[in-house]
Amino acid sequence: MSCLDCFCITRTPVESLGSGKQSETSIHQFLADELSLSWSPPSPGGVEMPVCCSDISHYEFQVELGSGFSDLTSIYLARHTPTGTLVTVKITDLESCSEEHLKILQNEVVLSHFFQHPNIMPLCTVFTAGNWLWAVSPFMTYGSASHLLKTYFPEGMNEALIGNILYGAIEGLNYLHQNGYIHRNVKGSHILISGDGLIFLSGLSRLCSLVNKGQKSKVVYDFPKFSTSLLPWLSPELLRQDLYGYNVKSDIYSVGITACELANGCVPFQNMQRTQMLLQKLQGPTFCPLDVNTFPCGESRMKNSRSGVDSGIGESVLVSSIAHTMTSERLHTPSTTTFSPAFHNLVELCLQQDPEKRPSASSLLTHAFFKQAKDQTKGSLLSLLPPATEHKRTQFLTAGPWNELDCTVPSEEYPDWEF
Template identity: 75%
Template structure:
């Protein structure tokens, strides 16, 4: 029996996934005949979710907020009617999934069952409704960092905001690495922010466990499935696919690319052909923050200026209008912002060509760029963001009855809500 056969059950039956069930061969072994309640992990932050039922009638779909997983998954803002809690629901059409898609879903659900960390997106409950897989997660009011870039920070974020976002993401990444997993899809659209300022890593469908049959691999040779949309963030060694393979340090490279993405408001390499991008990465071409408006050399010359203002990161950063300077005339830009040497140092370390020269996620958390972030509260990030309530209407007419969605395929490049 194929994975597809395992998934596509009766359209009238609702099945739940039990936490005590485990399988390495088929996700069907997770499915039981109890349409009652499914596993709800406790929240390490005390933000517990009322017991989520696996009854689709207990959820009012409010609005579709994104796509994911090769457009096979629709992401909805919904309301859990018994408790009135807003949740995020990912609904995947299993009948449209290939064997590879189903294997990736099985891997995602299996591994996520074991995760307990505030910076990793929680799966409150997972169940099937007919041939549709439902994943219930906390509602992240700010959406993804990529969505914030498009809606509020098109020219890039401030260094302090970047620090807060990356610190939470790297904390989640460190947890995954300590538990023998490689994320393989670190990017802004996979960093979610809740209404109370909690940063969480999502995008677990490309996760790879280094532990197999009790043995931990030192290198991986598997290429992440459905990865065309994440190529700009992937490390040279992962893209190269040679006999050396890759390890958790490939995620650190992706952190560096994501840092540039948050600083620039756009993804490095996004405007060049994929073949050219691969060649540049293999040659060791680095992408510095704000590569269009500032260079590391300019920052080095100006870092001793006494006119700098405190960035809140622990380094002096010069933020000034360059309209009347030679630099601005050469770059044809009316204004520019520069980042601290600590930020440049972080990016350079992450983008080292040799994976062994990149710091571990644990070491990265001790970097000078993150030192003051550790002492801040989650209120700090909220002061740098617009009000979360402005993103959503006060009253959204719910979809009274769930119907099978008709999928309209979107261009991968336009997707910025990849949960």
């Protein structure tokens, strides 16, 4: 269901959010405090930035890709008619946003303006049209890593593809960490792949700064209202909410979970009850890639864990977590995949219970697994991907980009697009 009221938008002017022209209402106040919007940042070098404007009549909507941000944001594939370029347009209903939502939006927009890195998702332009915030970014032909999984690799990706995707994401993550930010939102649907095979880390709405009043802290204690769908990727220390706090190593744990997600074709812990998931994360045993080494020949996947680690909720908790994240059909199908020791080691390092034992993003980039993946890649990432097909315009938004009688397109085909 679309968040857009097209009848309203066609009758509202486009405004800059600059300090010289602020709305009298409180809707735009948070976004106007720190940044003069309707800007076009320079290209970070990773992708050609289309030259876009703040005239809504210049965007011809093709199809709705999905929604997000508590269903306050609709995401569209659109054509910028003056240039003919395909772009992604995120439109957020500011009037329905709470104060917390507005602060998150402000944080994401401001930081997207200042971050310039080939592996961080850029914005072409941001502006308001009435009570709607428009954020235009380059269109990612292959969508997200999660979308790739469900579309082309339902049983999981091969190591070479996993390595290339993770390496690009960690490069972006390392840039954020070096600038004192924790991402707190690393997962497959926030790793995007362009038609040129470039990797971009998105999902900047949950960024948290380690710098407070000019001083860089070792840890932070902030715990915003995370969507329950994000919980499987969050680290034990972040979920624990204790006096020890958490730091950038929390993101490294999320990288480990994402690695399992890409390898297994399913998300660890995804369908577990939240209390059970928390206990599993806090007390172990940790999750791992599922292959023939995880389940020795002749041993049932439903057999109790022999790890000897008491999780506090029974020995079979690891197998239970696996069972909850895989379909019954896959449970009874013996795994034929074999992951390399280097990949297992990478995941094991990332999922260490003690954050101090996890590697930094910069040291993770030098791990043997990535050298191995690079050696396995012939040419470029594109050689590991299916051919990029022309995006089918399954339903046109006729009579111009804003037709009040027909302004939504079913988004079931794209459940994993999160920008």
